Amino acid sequence: MHTPAEDKAPCYLYEEASIRSACQELKKNLPGFSFLYSIKTNPFEPVVRTVCEEGFGADAASVREVLESRACGIPAERIFFSAPGRTAKDFRSVWGQCLIVADSLHELDLLQEIAAGRQVTVEVGIRVHPLFVMGEGSRSPSKFGIDLEDLPALKQKLLACPNLKVVGMHVHLKSQVLDTDVIAQYYKDVFQTAQMLEEECGLHFRFLNFGSGIGVTYDALRDHPVDLERLQALTKEMQELNAKTLKAELIIESGRFVICKAGRYLTRIVDKKVSQGKTYLIVTNGMNGFLRPALASLVAKVSKGQPVGAMEPLYTGSSEFELHVLNDNPRQETVTVVGNLCTAMDVIASDVTLNAAEIGDVIEITNAGSYAYSLSVLTFSSQPLPGQYLHTTDDQYLAE
Ligand SMILES: Cc1ncc(COP(=O)(O)O)c(C=O)c1O
Incomplete structure (x- = not known):
């Protein structure tokens, strides 16, 4: 006998219980962090609503993802719009509906121009291309973020953007990482970069967004899951240092961990x-x-x-x-x-x-999923x- 789901084929079927349990696993095991759902992973509205009911904000990568996150009831301050290659028109379309994370010096210029035109000071984040790598491999050029090789250029740009208040930093280097130690070291490296940037550029970060990384076990014979409890333990010292120094909200983005297996x-x-x-x-x-x-x-x-x-x-x-x-x-x-x-x-x-x-x-x-x-x-x-x-x-x- 066919189940109601089979009668709907061809179709995708997402299990609400499984989505909620993945969200709760992250929240329970990593209590020092807050979470954003990476909409690009699966933007199906009932899925987005379910994840946001679990207290996740949105990692939006396009104007449409920002507006759809708003339509799902996510407050503007919990929507982080970060992506390369956006235009002034994109920024105007989402103005006031999200926190924009600038991906380049040019984007800082665009944001400054819009803010100055409106005679406001606007809070933004910056995505940086850090000086370290995540796990193995060597550092390579990237289209993502602002290169930290040229710190003087960033400092100079920030001085030329009086209508922008940089309140957060975003880094994302890899997805689908299953090595707990690699993820923990990456979080610590991101934190150190934030400390350095605060000092060098005279910034005060309200949030540090570590991007994604936490992977899923696609193949039970080949893959071992990330040990979330251990990840919490390995980053405890960093979290304590943050509580004493930067006092920033520590944010993790997650897409596939939340929805792949559901x-x-x-x-x-x-x-x-x-x-x-x-x-x-x-x-x-x-x-x-x-x-x-x-x-x-x-x-x-x-x-x-x-x-x-x-x-x-x-x-x-x-x-x-x-x-x-x-x-x-x-x-x-x-x-x-x-x-x-x-x-x-x-x-x-x-x-x-x-x-x-x-x-x-x-x-x-x-x-x-x-x-x-x-x-x-x-x-x-x-x-x-x-x-x-x-x-x-x-x-x-x-x-x-
Ligand atoms: C900036 C950023 N954040 C988060 C993600 C989501 O990664 P995942 O679905 O592996 O959690 C991606 C995926 O490409 C990304 O580019």
Whole structure:
């Protein structure tokens, strides 16, 4: 018998209980921090509302994300608008609706011009490209933030911006990090950078935004979860020092930790055929519903078995999700699951062994809550879009 959720396929299904429990895990284990939800991860309105009911503010990366956060009831002072490459028009569209974090010296100029024109002093943050790296690797050029190599240029710019009051600092270097010690060291390095900037530039930070980093275990055999309790313990000294010195609000951004595992993608088998002995299950909305499997197949093909690093958020690894046929057929069958687009790239999984399936059965893909709907090529071939539903704790399916 089909569940109500299966009847809605093709669709994304997000579990409210799971979203709330991920939020609560962060809050409980990291009591010295406050949290922002990175809307870009999954901007589906009922999801955003649920996360903000848990007390999260918004990490918004576009004008639309700012305005949608406002529409979800998040107060302006809890919406942090940080992204590279914005225009004066963007800033005017969200003026007074969020705290703007300047990503470059040019953005400071734009903000100064608008504030001066309105004869106001406006509070802003600055995103910096720090002098350290997170974990392994060497420091490299970045399009994000203001380079701290050239501190005199920043100091000079701030002097030329009398209508701006810099009240916070933002850093984000990596996503999907699972090494607790690496995240803890990164937080400490960010804190030290803030201390240095306060001193050098005569600033007083009300908030320090550490960006994201905390990853999820996509593959239970390969990945070990971040130990949040240990992260709290490792950063306790830094938090105590902050309480005595900077007295800044310590903020963590999180997208995928909150929503990745709460989401499943369900799609329906519309054809089954055999070509030269190979069995294909053809589903609706393959890469035009959930792109990540097609990308994983592409990377596997191109890399010819060589290990490939993550390219967040498009590609994380080769085993980011599980695939199930939602029937209780005890017979197994080796199949290749493909979408119905006119491209051979539209592959979900090759030669996988699943419950033997028939046309009409539903295929479920796990770990589909983050960077999924919004990163898929939804409009390719003008096919209908998959639905999105929040399955609430009182068993409703909210569509918008
Ligand atoms: C600035 C910033 N903050 C937060 C995030 C969210 O990362 P995650 O979804 O891994 O938590 C991203 C993701 O790219 C980001 O660029």
